Amino acid sequence: MSDPAALNESTENFDNMTAAEFEERLPDLFGIGHGKVSEDPRFANFLKSNPDCAALVRDLETIAETAAKLFEPAEDQEPADSVWNNIASKLKDESASLDEPNGLIE
Amino acid sequence: MQTKPNPGLFKRNPPIAGEAEAIERAKEGDPDAFSKLYALHKRRVYTLCLRMLGNVSEAEDMTQEAFLHLFRKLGSFRGESAFSTWLHRLTVNLVLMHLRKKGLNLVSLEETINPSEDDAPKRDFGSRDQQLAGSVDRVTLERAVSSLPPGYRMVFVLHDVEGFEHNEIASMLECSTGNSKSQLHKARLKLRELLRNPEQLAVPASGKEGV
Numbered sequence: 001m002s003d004p005a006a007l008n009e010s011t012e013n014f015d016n017m018t019a020a021e022f023e024e025r026l027p028d029l030f031g032i033g034h035g036k037v038s039e040d041p042r043f044a045n046f047l048k049s050n051p052d053c054a055a056l057v058r059d060l061e062t063i064a065e066t067a068a069k070l071f072e073p074a075e076d077q078e079p080a081d082s083v084w085n086n087i088a089s090k091l092k093d094e095s096a097s098l099d100e101p102n103g104l105i106e
Numbered sequence: 107m108q109t110k111p112n113p114g115l116f117k118r119n120p121p122i123a124g125e126a127e128a129i130e131r132a133k134e135g136d137p138d139a140f141s142k143l144y145a146l147h148k149r150r151v152y153t154l155c156l157r158m159l160g161n162v163s164e165a166e167d168m169t170q171e172a173f174l175h176l177f178r179k180l181g182s183f184r185g186e187s188a189f190s191t192w193l194h195r196l197t198v199n200l201v202l203m204h205l206r207k208k209g210l211n212l213v214s215l216e217e218t219i220n221p222s223e224d225d226a227p228k229r230d231f232g233s234r235d236q237q238l239a240g241s242v243d244r245v246t247l248e249r250a251v252s253s254l255p256p257g258y259r260m261v262f263v264l265h266d267v268e269g270f271e272h273n274e275i276a277s278m279l280e281c282s283t284g285n286s287k288s289q290l291h292k293a294r295l296k297l298r299e300l301l302r303n304p305e306q307l308a309v310p311a312s313g314k315e316g317v
Contacts, residue, residue, distance in 0.1 A: 071269065074244075078149045
């Protein structure tokens with residue numbers, strides 16, 4: 001795997017890269033910078049002449065973008081009430097043991 | 107637990123109204139304040155556990171453990187990162203500890219949680235006719251994520267959903283950043299494959315039946 005920092009600053013001409021080379025570099029390409037690979041001008045010519053690679057990039061970007069939206073849980077996704085009841089009960093027990101005169105030091 | 111400011115995660119985790127005050131009061135032992143923190147964060151913590159574990163019962167147990175751990179560790183929260191980032195990191199570490207106890211060795215991602223050949227993404231990145239329609243709805247993606255092999259799912263959830271950086275994931279999973287990056291890429295390729303072939307997707311989660 002190539003050095004991502006070097007790749008980020010690279011002025012290399014990617015126009016004549018093969019699809020296999022592109023695939024090999026993809027994990028790093030997605031890990032650098034803040035923009036999208038599909039919008040990076042360095043890859044514009046390559047992606048234009050390699051529509052399958054362009055489709056792959058677009059799909060992977062769609063997946064990553066949709067995944068970021070999963071951070072906020074769905075409305076109906078929450079733990080059962082018993083989870084809080086158990087937590088409250090255990091905290092109460094812990095507090096009680098700390099409050100006992102001989103609870104900490106014998 | 108050490109935390110360092112991370113502007114990206116602050117952006118993703120903007121402060122919640124009343125949270126800072128609840129944290130300070132909970133640190134002083136106010137049970138109502140702790141209850142408020144639970145109410146504010148229970149869904150995110152539970153969902154994180156559920157995505158990592160894929161099992162409702164275990165996810166609820168780990169949610170309970172995470173909040174009990176939070177109660178004991180809250181005094182060490184210094185506000186150097188967003189509270190939810192700190193809480194999520196604490197939760198991830200607990201879940202990983204739980205998985206290690208269960209025997210899932212995460213030390214070597216390549217050897218232990220790499221999927222079998224059948225589960226690995228196919229190397230057919232062409233085929234324009236099968237490309238995604240341009241958008242994916244969250245329910246379908248959730249189903250696809252839950253169909254991923256555990257190693258892929260873990261890295262995908264931590265990076266693409268939770269927003270952790272590869273160096274943080276590498277530290278949590280005790281692997282190299284290159285390994286984390288490679289697993290993420292394979293996870294996304296596998297997801298693409300699953301989304302193009304929805305018949306391979308897991309049965310939708312419903313109620314308490316699991317994911």
